[in-house]
Amino acid sequence: MPDFDVAVIGAGAAGLAVASICGGLGLRTALIERGRMGGDRLNHGGVPSRALLAAAQAAAEARRAGRFGLRLPEPEIDWAGVRAHVQGTIARLAPDHGAARYRGMGVEVIEASAHFTDPDRLEAGGRGLTFRRAVIAAGxxxxxxxxPGLDGVPWLTTETLFDLEEPPGHLLVLGGDTIGVEMAQAHARLGCLVTIIDPAPRILAREDEDLAEGVRTALLAEGVTLREGAAVTRFEQLEPDSRQATAGVVAVLTDGTRVAGTHLLLAVGRAPRLAGLDLQAGNIAATPQGVRTRANLRSVSNPRVWAVGSIADPRGIGPRGFTHLASQHAGVVARSMLFRLPGTRLDYAALPRLVATDPELVQVGLTEAEARAAGHRDLRIHRWPLSENDRALAEGRPEGLVKLVISGRGRLLGAGLLAPRAGEMAGTYGLLIGRRLPLSALASLVLPYPSLAEAGTRAAGEFLAPKFLSPFTKRVIGLLKRLP
Known part of the structure; x- marks a missing residue:
């Protein structure tokens, strides 16, 4: 008999979700983690970044109080206090992700690295163990x-950024995607000089251009310097002088421009943690993007193995690096691995992604460019500015946009939102797209007044208005008005 029914490698968001399901169902489950429980979400990702962004938001609101007739002094940034808030948030959430909690569920937590030795066998911390099923969630x-030169200068990633005991004097951010722009705005609001260097023609190149421009405008207004379409040819160390007590970094761009800073943050993307797993010994096929799986997250080469989270590379779909996929992936694994339900597969049609800047940018489903690339014809694009929203005007934040991507048959394919707290509105559009509800369901939704979410109902209502006010409808009303 195998030692475990299910062995889960990795205690990040996806691994914990799978382990809790398996443990709750009474399966003999091993959860193997070589680092800190909670993975990147808790220790280096969503939790600390949102805590830092919240502190930065408070500083920004103090500076913007003048729009309400309030005069406040420039906020004094206590970096030690900000850091204590970030670390304290992690500490408060740690028990929910800790080994003790999962051991209480009946899961055996093994604090060690793991690698495959056979298709049905692992070694973890010098201990050999066999399994019926294994789930790779190494992140x-x-x-x-x-x-060139990067190995000779100090640099940071999100795994080390939140440990800084002093604020950066001038933070160079290499990469203008989600992590780069979020951390750029946060540090700028906390009093740091910030420069983003991005080889792409514009920051947030994957996001809808209309919406990304709103984030770009906000960053520029807060003093962030943007070097778009600029590739780095080499890095050099900047020696300390009378103005700078510590060594810094110089980025030399393709046009010869030299950009100097005190700190360098690498934010050019993420790669799956495949090294050390010895996938070949487990007969587990992989690509540079992750463990190759079918659409139900089952390995294409070893039927005993599944992969979840950002390390999974589903065939025909591709990897996604979002923490909020953890519960969806865990549900797919439960249905396909535990309940053996045929036809189980991932569905990313309503997948949201969030850029947690201020204003926030949320995309649910397809952007306009993605819809056109996917072959959708007769697309209709409908925009509704936040300047038409009563709540936005009352709060002095009229910048923003709702953008609906609608098929020729009137089905919502995607929704882009640029607004304060836009992430809180994403669920409505996810439900609409995921359940294939008609756009009229959004238009008829009754929401508390005034709310930012009303911008979506107004957008849908305005899009449907020509149909409602068509000549045919007017003729019908003309006939009905004669009835007693």
Missing amino acids: SSPIVPDI
């Missing part, structure tokens, strides 16, 4: 690009 890590 991903920040990419360190191959740029």
Whole structure:
């Protein structure tokens, strides 16, 4: 008999979700983690970044109080206090992700690294164990690009950024995608000089251009310097002088421009943690993007193995590096691995992604460009500015946009939101797209007044208005008005 019914490698968001299901169902479950429980979500990702962004938001609101007729002094940034808030948030949430909690569920937590020795066998911390099923949830890590001189200068990733005991004087951010722009705005609001260097023609190149421009405008207004379309040819160490007590970094760009800073943050993406797993011994096929799986997350080469989270590379779908996929992936594994339900597969049609800047940018489903690339014809695009929303005007934040991507048949394919706290509105659009509800369901939704979410109902209502006010409808009303 195998030692375990299910062996889970990795105690990040996806691994914990799978382990809790398996343990709750009474299966003999091993949860193997070589680092800190909670993975990147708790220790280096969503939790500390949102805590830092919240502190930065408070500083920004103090500076913007003048729009309400309030005069407040420039906020004094206590970096030690900010850091205590970030670390304290992690500490308060740690018990929910800790080994004791999962041991209480009947899960055996093994605090060690693991690697495959056979298709049905692992070694963890020098201990050999066999399994009926294994789930690889080892996650991903920040990419360190191959740029000359990088090995000779100090650099940061999100795994080390939140440990800084002093604020950066001038933070150079290499990469203008989600992590880069979030951390750029947070540090700028906390009093740091910030420069983003991005080889792409514009920051947030994957996001809808209309919405990304709103984030770009906000960053520029807060003093962030943008070097878009600029590749780094090499890095050099900046020696300390009378103005700078510690060594810094110089980024030399393709046009010869030299950009100097005190700290360098690498934010060019993430790569799956495949090294050390010895996948070949487990007969587990992989690509540079992760463990190759079918659409139900089952390995294409070893039927005993599944992969979840950012390390999974589903065939025909591709990997996704979002923490909020953990519960969806765990549900797919439960249905396909535990209940053996045929036809189980991932569905990313309503997948949201969030850029947690201020204003926030949320995309649910397809952008306009993605819909066109997917072959959708006769697309209709409908925009509704936040300047038409009563709540936004009352709060002095009229910048923003709702953008609906609608098929020729009137089905919602995607929704983009640029607004304060836009992430809190994403669920409505996810439900609409995921359940294939008609756009009229959004237009008829009754929401508390005034709320930012009303912008979506107004957008849908305005889109449907021409149909409601068509000549045919007017003729019908003309006939009905004669009835007693």
